[in-house]
Amino acid sequence: MSDRSAPDDGSDRERAKGQEGLSGYELFLVILGIFLLVESGVRLYFDFHFATIARCALLFILAALFIVGVCKKSSVCMCIAMIILTISLIPLTIAVVMLAIDLIGNKKELTTGTIISVVLSIVAYVCTFLACISTFVLRKQY
Known part of the structure; x- marks a missing residue:
């Protein structure tokens, strides 16, 4: 049993020592979940296509899994989020x-749009990778 697991006597597990009782992993996933909700809403508003709807639906589901999984300390939500993140990390x-x-x-000319695209792609990759690590750790703790 880990330090943060619920005891066997049926009482709740000990609260984390971080901000609002959340560990660093949990706080990262909640912030990432909120960011995913905002980003998918903005994407849906400015770039409305059927493919965008599918991507936004997946992002909404993933954000909901992050937030509900952290708030409820649900290992099932973390497991589902972990599977989705692992599958999405490949493409x-x-x-x-x-x-x-x-x-x-x-060797084409670097424009501002190209640089922004590269930076956003790298940030998305790093966030997805860190979210995978966080869900693995939290799944083990819950």
Whole structure:
């Protein structure tokens, strides 16, 4: 049993010592969940396509799993979020590698739009990777 697991006598587990009783992993996932909700809403508003609706629906579900999983300390929500993140990390890795190959191979002029696209892709990749680690750790703790 980990330090943060609920005791066997049926009482609640000990609250974390962080802000609002959340550990760093939990706080990261809640902030990421809120960011995903905002980002998907903005994407849906400015870029309305059927593919965008599917992506936004997945982001809404993932954000809900993060927030509900952390608030309820649910290992099932963390497990589902962990599976979705692990599956989504594969195409995201391919996209980042293809973007790097495209930038290096074509030797085209770097514009502001290209630089912003690269930075956002790398930030999305790092956040997804860190979210995977957080869900693995929290799944083990819950």
